[in-house]
Amino acid sequence: MSLFSLVQTKKYCGERLEICRDEVVREFPVTVFVNDEELATLVCTPDSLEELAAGFLYGEGILSGPGDLKNIKVNHQDGLVWVETATPVPAAGNFLKRYITTCCGKGRASFYFVNDARGIKPLETEGFKITLENIRSLMAALEARAGLFRSTGGAHGAALCSPEGIIAFYEDVGRHNAVDKVAGHCFLKGIPLSDKAVALTGRVSSEILIKAARMGVPMIISRSAPTDLALQLAGELGVTVAGFVRGNRVNLYTHPERVITHGCD
């Protein structure tokens, strides 16, 4: 299934008009069923739907380890994913309540943190090391692979990385979906993550931070800005955040002890 549509476009540049068929990113609804119960519809780029569904369910705590997944079946044409779990999961109604409120609903930042970040073990700050040059190279590699963004301007890229290079790369019209696809890839392949980073083109919001911390990834590398909530969580959960990685610029916000700077500082 194509990841973009061709759409007739009138392009004006100053007084000049060019009429062309332009590549526009697809936005495709995919419904996820868990044990034959409809759980959620995700609007996404229609590829890697196994990874998307697994990563989404992992991020939501419905799948917590490889043993939880019995079977996953995708109908790409109609945008349907059926997931069978090894043991029963809470009813969709409970999930939905949790999902929409994102928190226990007291509307205070601390509760928001506690609920979504609960059960996430702070990461060891020893072990994983990366150089500034690695960080810049990974972002350059991510940008080089972001073909859907280049052709449509409407997609986010995310990658699982070792310090030396990209291990898996996904693009999606949704920033969260791109990271969910990475998480799903790791979940389905059983990839150890304590020595990996997630690189992404989009912003680092609290939700992205929580996804990465739940995966056990010690570092997030982004081309874009972080939010204050994401950085607060990153500090508490032991995640290194590098933002605004563009050209030779790198901003380190949290846990810079993992980054080897060869005496720059």
Next chain:
Amino acid sequence: MSLFSLVQTKKYCGERLEICRDEVVREFPVTVFVNDEELATLVCTPDSLEELAAGFLYGEGILSGPGDLKNIKVNHQDGLVWVETATPVPAAGNFLKRYITTCCGKGRASFYFVNDARGIKPLETEGFKITLENIRSLMAALEARAGLFRSTGGAHGAALCSPEGIIAFYEDVGRHNAVDKVAGHCFLKGIPLSDKAVALTGRVSSEILIKAARMGVPMIISRSAPTDLALQLAGELGVTVAGFVRGNRVNLYTHPERVITHGCD
């Protein structure tokens, strides 16, 4: 309440290190109660919470006209908004179900459209006119006002516009929230919208398109890309979409008959 936090940052540019306190966009959870029942928690930029709540509830179909709103009360400190409606609304449980699935859940684009776009009357394509120069000026004005984006790189701007200029402008860490604040402003002030446009810095997804069409706004002007689903809906619902409005570039995707091009074509 400040819209950004100051965060200690190690900024590397090549080999050079600068340690500074950087402005990072705030991400603040706000819980909306309707008739004392908790409905949803939105993670947002903590300003214009009346507008945000009203726009969100309007977009979700819980408020459909000015007569539906009896009272709205905000506790800015704790991020709580209480909305009282003139007549009872469906239980939050039903709302949540609708919200999370975004559709009747058959996972097909047509169902997705039908459900979320249902009840939206296609707009008259006569009446509202705008020039290419107006479109460029509105985007320039929007960019000039996007102070939170300039200082943090982590916010989206959205504005209600006449062809001649910006009427109301909002920024938010969430793309949807920025548009919800514009919608809430119009809802609370009872502003007629058939001769207005919504301009935004972010992408035009189907959800943004549906919000605008539900408001009755005949045109969306964006600095960024549209999705194919948004354009399909825009075509059906009579909304003019201009995308990639940058400098002297304007891409017209749907219903270009509203745009006066002074014989460029």
